[in-house]
Amino acid sequence: MTPETSDPESMLRLSVERVTALNTDDLQAICEAADHAIIDGGGFGWIAPPGRAALERYFKGVLLVPERELFICRLDKTVVGSAQLVRPPRNNEAQAFAAQLMHAFVAPYARGHGLARELTLRVEEAARALGYHSLNLDVRESQQPAITLYESLGYIRWGVHPAYARVGGRTVRGVFYYKLLQPGGRIG
8 A cells, every 4th residue: 555645754654464362452442433423423333432452352253353454444553444255154155256345334524535445355355365256345325435436446236125224214225336357257
């Protein structure tokens, strides 16, 4: 990833990486970023922040699940977002060619630097390297910036779920996407 400006005084350090552990500072930063993303309406399932202890347990738990890979993004060395690459369970041979991009977010205070795009591309790269042919994702219809990003990266909308989530007492539709990852853009 490259900085957004060539002025050395104002260069931001942007990075995306796969992690297998979170130190105390990174755990605190990812929980803080998640709190802000949840409050802003992009809380990967949560509508209200569940509290710091719950978020810490959640992210520690993600690292323990063999089928999940956690990717984090940093702005000036501070974790400001994450995404997960989720592999299908071993007993799902019929869908073993497809992985899922889940729970992607960048904190509102860190947006506008291309981190969400780079995070998505890194998850795609990892899925491709693991031999997956397709990457699936779904998002609330209310998350328009995410929809715009995914569509700009070539994700294909294949469906809409009319009763996907309940937010603020109203039903929100969900939008489902896929992207073919292998050369030639076809399965198998």
